Amino acid sequence: MRNSLNSALRPRLAAGAIAIACAALLCAGAHTASAATPAAAAAEQPVVAVQTVRVQRAEIAQPVRAYGIVAASASNLTTVNLPYTARIVQMRVQSGQTVTRGTPLFVVQADAAAVLAATQAKSAVTLAQGELTRTQSLYDKGLATQSQLASARKAAADAQQALAAQNQTGVANGNKIVTAPNDGVVLQVSAAQGDQVQPGTAILQLAGGSGKDARANVMLGVEPADAAAIHAGDIVTLHGLSTSLAKTSANGHVALVGASVDQQSHLVDVGANVPLGQTAFIPGTRVSADIATRNGTHWIVPRAAVLKDGKGAYVLQITPQNKARRVAVTIQVENGERYGVDGALDAAQGLVVSGNYELKDGMAVRTSGGAPR
Structure with missing residues (x-):
């Protein structure tokens, strides 16, 4: 009977031993997995590949397009x-x-009646001066009254004024050469050789374009929303609209800014003074222009480097420890593919321009070449 009891217990003891052994193996495996978890987590932390550029402070302006x-x-x-x-x-x-200025424009011959009027004005002065001298002599001898002397003086003064008016007209006997009053371009000739012209009739028009004065020689139109940012003295760069002038440009400055909206174009007029004497921009040429507004010194960053979220605009720089650093910025100027921004940027740290959408503050990075940065 004892043997019988032992036979019954053996299978149970063996099963228990096997269970204990399995439990021990499971515990050992769990301990090993637990110990390996931190290392695995560290090994699996993402490292984002990025491209960076250097950042610097410089002058930048926001262009306003005009036509x-x-x-x-x-x-x-x-x-x-x-x-x-x-x-x-x-x-x-x-x-x-x-x-x-001073270039001969045309030669004229005054009308005979105009020449006669000028000659008569000179004769009237000579006569009035002689009469004044004679009356003064008579008055000194007591042979003329005070009233007569005053009348003679007035006649002499009137004759002098009439002669001065004739001299201002420039009437001369014979041919006279009329010269250009200022530098410019002959815009329109309204008379031809042999024509008889009346007083005040336009003979020709000059369009100033030498840039030697501050008058506007280019009129531009800008959107009313952009006009407030434009001021006299802002730099203007003209561009040709035609195919032949597509690569031609000229620089000048804003001379005046309109204070109202033109009812026909619905734009604000801006006058610019641009030296055009040695350029292909002849009078009547239609042009476009870039007016540099809001000029200032800011951090110059590519447009691709600036991101925005609920906290505002920001960029990412790379620290010496190869970590991404978020820097809040304020966009001051937009110029094509560049921004002028203000913020706590570090010129010694690279600015992320590619891969920044995948980054968060503090993440490890490496440059696209493979070396951490």
Whole structure:
């Protein structure tokens, strides 16, 4: 019977031993897995590949695009005419010609009546002066009254004023050469050789374009929302709209900014003074222009480097420990693919321009070349 009991217990003891052994193995495996977890987690921490550029502070401006025409400002046009009737003897210039101050424009011959009026004015002065001298002599001898002397003096003064008025007209006997009053371009010739022109009739128009004065020689139109940022003195860069002038440009400055919206174009007029004497921008040329506004010194960063979220705009820089550092920025200027921003940037740290969408503050990074940065 004892043998029988032992036979019954043996299978139970063996099963128990096996269970204990399995439990021990499971505990050992769990301990090993637990010990390996920190190392595995550290090994699996993501390292983002990025591309960086250097950042620096420099001057940057926000361009405002405008469109207009050369020499369209009335303040820049000079109409050449005569205050007396005359005949055009010879025309010395033609439309489109560039002239300087003093360049002969045309030759005229005053009308006979105008010459006669000028001659009579000179004779009247001579006569009045003689009468004044004679009356003064009689008055000194007691042979003329005070009233007569006053009348003689007034007649002499009136004759002098009439002569001065005739001299201002520039009437001369014979041919006279009329010269350009200022530098510019002959915009329009309204008279031809042999024409009889009346006083005040436009003979030709000059469009100033030498850049030697501060008058506007280019009129541009800008959107009303952009006009407030434009001020006199802002730099203007003209560009040609035609195919032949596509690569041509000229620089100048804003001379005036309109204070109202044009009812026809619904734009605000901006006048610019641009030296055009040696350029292909002749009067009447239609142009586009970039006006540099809000000029200032800021951090210059590529547009791709700036991200935005609920906390505002920010960029990411790489610390010496190869970690991403979030820097809040304020966008001050937009210029094409560049921003001018203010913020606590470090010029010694790389600025992330590619891969920044995958980054968070403090994440490990490496450059696209493989070396941590």
